[in-house]
Amino acid sequence: NLFIYATPKTTTETQHNKKTLLLAEQIRAEQLASVAKDRYHFEQQDLLEANFFDLMDQMITDRSKSTSKSNAENWLCAKKHLVKFLGVAHITFDRFNDAHLEAFRQYLLTNARTKSDQPLSRNTMSSYFNKIRAVLNEAEKRGIIRRNPTRTVTSIAPENNKREYLIDDELKQLTAAECRYDVLKRAFLFSCVTGLRWSDVQKATWGDINKTDQGYRIIFKQQKTKGQQYLDLPPDALQFMGTYTKPDERIFKGLKYSTYTNVALLQWVLRAGITKHITFHSARHTFAVRMLTHGVDIYTVSKLLGHSELKTTQVYADIIESKRTEAMNSLPSILAA
Numbered sequence: 001n002l003f004i005y006a007t008p009k010t011t012t013e014t015q016h017n018k019k020t021l022l023l024a025e026q027i028r029a030e031q032l033a034s035v036a037k038d039r040y041h042f043e044q045q046d047l048l049e050a051n052f053f054d055l056m057d058q059m060i061t062d063r064s065k066s067t068s069k070s071n072a073e074n075w076l077c078a079k080k081h082l083v084k085f086l087g088v089a090h091i092t093f094d095r096f097n098d099a100h101l102e103a104f105r106q107y108l109l110t111n112a113r114t115k116s117d118q119p120l121s122r123n124t125m126s127s128y129f130n131k132i133r134a135v136l137n138e139a140e141k142r143g144i145i146r147r148n149p150t151r152t153v154t155s156i157a158p159e160n161n162k163r164e165y166l167i168d169d170e171l172k173q174l175t176a177a178e179c180r181y182d183v184l185k186r187a188f189l190f191s192c193v194t195g196l197r198w199s200d201v202q203k204a205t206w207g208d209i210n211k212t213d214q215g216y217r218i219i220f221k222q223q224k225t226k227g228q229q230y231l232d233l234p235p236d237a238l239q240f241m242g243t244y245t246k247p248d249e250r251i252f253k254g255l256k257y258s259t260y261t262n263v264a265l266l267q268w269v270l271r272a273g274i275t276k277h278i279t280f281h282s283a284r285h286t287f288a289v290r291m292l293t294h295g296v297d298i299y300t301v302s303k304l305l306g307h308s309e310l311k312t313t314q315v316y317a318d319i320i321e322s323k324r325t326e327a328m329n330s331l332p333s334i335l336a337a
Contacts, residue, residue, distance in 0.1 A: 047144045048094035053079070055144070056135045078131035081112055093145050101136070101149040105129060105156060126158040163315070164276045165285040166192065177272035180264040187252040188265065190240040191283035192290075194231055195305050197222070198280045202255050207247035209233075222306050229306045288316040 002024055004017040056079055064072040083089045085107045091100070108125040120128070133150045140148045166174065171192060179185035187201050196204070200220055208220045216238060219230040241251050255261075262279070269278045276282075284305070291301045302313035 045094075049092050050144060052091050052093055052096050052135065052139075053083075053089055055139060055142075056131075059135060059138060074127055075131050078128040081108065081128055082132060085112075093139060096136070096149065098149045098152050101132070101153045104132065105153060108156065122156070122159040126156040129156045163285045164278055164282045165289045166274070166276070166278070166282065168290070170272070170274050170276075171286070173272040173274060174269065177268060179268040179271075181254075181261065183252050183254045184261055184264055185268065186240040186242060187255050188280060188283050190237055190252070191280065192286045193234055193236045193240070194218075195284050195287035195291075196231075197284060198257070201252060202250070202257075204251045205247065206244055206249055206251055209241075209251075231304065285316070288313065292316055 002020050004020050005013045008014040008017055056075075060072065060075045060079065063075060082104060085104050086100075108120065108129055112120045112125070112128075114120060133155065136145070136148055136150050139145045171189070174185075175189060190196070191198070191201050196218075200222060204218065204220060208218050210217045210219055212232070214232060215235075216233045217230055218233055219228070222229050245253075265278065265280065269276070288301055288305060291304065292298065298313055299310065301316070302310050305313060307313050
C-alpha cells in the first residue's frame with residue numbers, strides 16, 4: 001500500500017517520496033536477506049548457540065530404547081572421552097569446528113586410555129569417533145549447522161579383526177567330544193547351524209518355535225538390533241534343542257554367561273583337538289562362512305544373519321580362502337595342448 005508522487009509539486013510531497021522510498025528499500029533488503037538465508041543456508045545464531053552435548057544426550061536416550069545395551073554404553077563412553085578431552089561438558093555448535101574434531105581424533109589415536117590405563121583398540125577409537133560424527137550429521141540434518149566438520153576431517157578406519165570359525169570336519173569333532181556343560185554344547189552347536197547370537201540363543205523360549213508345512217521355524221526379536229527375525233530350523237538345530245517343556249520356558253535353560261562357561265568352551269574345543277581360539281560368537285562366524293562356502297549367495301546370508309547392511313556380511317566373504325583358490329583354478333588353460 002505504499003505510493004509516491006510521480007511528479008512532486010510541494011516540499012511535503014518530496015519528503016513523502018523520500019520516506020516512502022527509504023521504507024520500500026528497507027523492506028526489499030529484509031526480503032532479500034530472507035531469500036539469501038534459504039538459498040545459501042545461513043545458520044541461525046540461536047541454534048548455533050545450543051549445547052552439542054544436549055543433542056548427544058537426546059541421541060543416547062533414543063538409542064538406549066532401540067539398540068542393544070552394549071551399543072548404548074558405547075555411546076556413553078564416547079561422550080565421556082569427549083568431555084575429558086574438552087575439559088567441559090558444554091560446547092556450542094558454533095564453536096565445535098574442524099579444529100576441535102581433528103584434535104579429538106588425534107586424542108583418540110594417541111592419548112585416550114581405557115579404565116585399566118591401556119590404549120584404546122583401533123576399532124574402539126573408530127567407534128567412539130563415529131559417535132561424535134553422528135551427532136554432527138544429525139545437527140546438519142536438523143538445520144542446526146550448515147557447515148559440517150565431518151566433511152573435512154578424516155574418519156578413523158577400523159581394523160578387520162581375525163574372525164575365527166570352524167569348518168565342517170571340526171564341527172564333527174566338536175559334536176563327538178565331551179563338554180562339561182551339556183547345555184553349553186547344545187547351545188553352541190545350535191548357534192553354528194542357525195547363526196543366532198549368544199543373546200538370542202539364551203533368551204529363546206519354546207514359545208518362539210512355530211510349526212510350518214515345511215518343518216519348524218523360530219520367530220524372535222533380536223536382542224541386539226530389536227528387529228523381528230525368523231529362521232526355518234534345519235534338522236540338526238532341532239536335535240540340539242532337546243525336549244519340549246513349556247511355551248514360556250527357555251530352550252537352553254541354565255545357559256549363563258560366566259568365566260566358568262568361557263573356560264568350559266575352550267576346554268571342550270581343545271578336547272576335540274582344535275587349537276583355534278574359539279568364543280561363543282565364533283559359532284555365528286561359523287554359520288556365515290559355512291553358508292557362503294556351500295554356495296548360498298551373500299544377500300541371503302545377510303538376511304539370515306539379520307544384518308541391516310550387506311557390507312556387514314561381506315567381511316565373511318573375504319575370509320573364505322577355499323573359494324578364492326577355487327575361483328582362480330576354475331578357468332580353462334589358454335595354453336595350447
